[in-house]
Amino acid sequence: MPDFGRFWFTGGVEADVITTNTGSPGELLRLLRDGRPRTRAELVVETGLARSTVRARLDSLLDAGLITDGGNGASTGGRPASRLVFNARAKIALAAEVGATHATIAAADLTGALLATDKLDLDIAEGPESVLPLLITAWRELLRASGLDQLPLAGVGIGLPGPVEHSTGKPNNPPIMPGWDGYDVPARVAADLGVPVLVDNEVNLMALGEHATCFPHAQDMIVVKVATGIGSGFISNGALHRGAVGAAGDLGHILAPNGGDAHCRCGNTGCLEAVASGPAIAAKLHASGLDAQTSADVVALVRAGNLEAGQAVRQAGRDIGDVLAACVSMFNPSLIVVGGSVALAGEMLLAGVREAIYRRSLPLATENLAIVPSQAGIDAGVLGAATMVVQHALSPAVIDHQLTG
Template sequence: MSTAFTTGQGPATPGQVFSLIRDGRALTRSDVGRITGLSRTAVAARLGALLGSGLVVEGAEPDDRGPSTGGRPPVHLRFNRAAGVVLAGAIGRSRTQLGVCDLDGAVLASVDLDQEVGPAAEDLMAQVVAAFRDLLASVGRSPDAVRAVGLSIPGTVDFDRGASLDSPIMAGWDGVELAPFLRPLTAAPVFVDNDANVMALSERRGHLERHRDLIFVKASTGIGVGIVSGGRLLRGASGAAGEIGHTKTSSAEGLPCRCGDTGCVEAVAAGWALVQTARERGHQVDHIRDVVRLAVVGDPDARHLVREAGRRIGEALASAVNLLNPEAVVVGGDLAQAYDTFVAGLRESVYSQASALATRELVIVPVTHGEQSGVVGCAAMAIREVLDSAAVDRALAHP
């Protein structure tokens, strides 16, 4: 008997049955009955609701039959990933990445929007809605097929309101709820989170399959981390968990940060700070991606800047490793495009400054989904919110 349904919890709901099927733990009606203890009539009732919703299909493919044990062979139940789509948008200071994904998180179509630095929310969101409309048309789906929208923005986010709380990088966005901008396109629920958090969730089909405790480092224009403990994302009391970029460091003493304070790690290691330094040294660069491209082709000055950024971020990260004892540190963001150079500095600081016990089995690994991790993570966040057991039960009760 599965431990998912304990004595006193009550009969398994349709949403819980859906989770069994979606996770591959129940492949047939007999499996559902055996795992949940439900009667055949109760199993039929719950599956009837799920089949009617389109989230589950039964025996839809010729080879979708289980092994025969004599008599009529059983037909398989399976999650219908094509029963709708989710829209995913990773909003950044100078680039926004958008995608349409199926209900299992696979990206069906995507596009990047290059924008003026620091756009107003109403201007950029109008472009986002138009681009989402075009992406839906490109995959032959209508807005009615949208089950949820997942968005990410840099900085601290009020998850419940779907608005930025504090983002020095996205000036003018604080307190602006993003869901109303999507209403001309879809009435589906809109979820908004910090960019590092959603990139951590992108590892649902990646490092989280092996490591239930990890820290995701996003090193781009700004610096942040997403923290997953025991498979659960940690946001903190006010959504500020992981704001490691504004940790004080002696190497930045007296240097102004975009947050309005001085002495933050970002002042010496964030993309915006590296661009300033590169310009002072005579390089014609506009974005951290330009600095990274120089480092990748072997420019010694750019390589030094990227490695030093890794070292400074690693100094702050070492304390987090001691505190949280993760199994893995996953590295993503623009600086990760110069992975070997950046991680050389990061590894040097983490392994020299964190405790031997905390680093004994620690691995430092690259992001699974590369530059699409923001889109994949936004989709994973939205899917988790609308397809968990309780959400499915609510949807079936109020279709």
């Protein structure tokens, strides 16, 4: 495996503590990442650095292909000055959102925009030595099919359906992932692809994707995924909040007020997931005589106008809202985004969530609270995974390490 050192595999944790000069190449790139072309003279004025310093920093970024000539500016009497602009196609970020039975993979540019996507079937219970080679093969085929295989890779971002210790990229006692606990996912993938690999919980990455692409101005928000399980991701002060060991946002295993003695796959009873997840709703409908086995069946029944299915989904929304109401009181978000396969049932789920939150939370906490459906949709997870790679790969500390290390 290429020896990138621990610096490369920690999702930016090490980058946060590395001192970066304000006039470094990485800091100049940060300015140019807004997409606005600038001349060298404009950058001298904007940064306050010496002309020779700016020239040297820009030359290193040009040599690395991270910026390019964006054309000439207006002439002031002499030869027009060239304008430099961020090159979003300098490298490619690979991303994957892995679920229990399927994965979405993608290739993205250095703005995090998706250039190509694909889906594949898998079984997370088969373990990392089976699943990870499938992802690697699928990424390579995606790059070939989309004509992106000649571009260098910036890194790989992977979302997994369980708790992840983000600082190491290792799953941490994931309940539905036998054989994955403590497995060194970054090392295994980097051994084949030779680039930095970052791993996180899939719902954390959904939150990152929704925030980066749809709600960039929301500083405090919660993203909830309602599907086979129920999870959430927290954006706090504009940054993803993971908690001490990556377990923040495990909404599905909080005791639900109406959970009763319903058995949960985590081993406890009364968990929110045991009464309000897609399979839980389907089981209730099946017991009443309806043909429902999966979340997709539930959604289909609701869309077909089945009254009992609609009522069951709305009640699931109330159960979720009861738990979220405590989060609203503790965290005071300005935005809650609801996604996942069950959310495809539409307003029924959202109506139940809103009803419970507004009933249980104080007016001060809900006065400016918006509760909305996912805007990134099924791509939220891979958008978040790509964003995670881009944020790390283009952080000033990492850029300066690459150009001067």
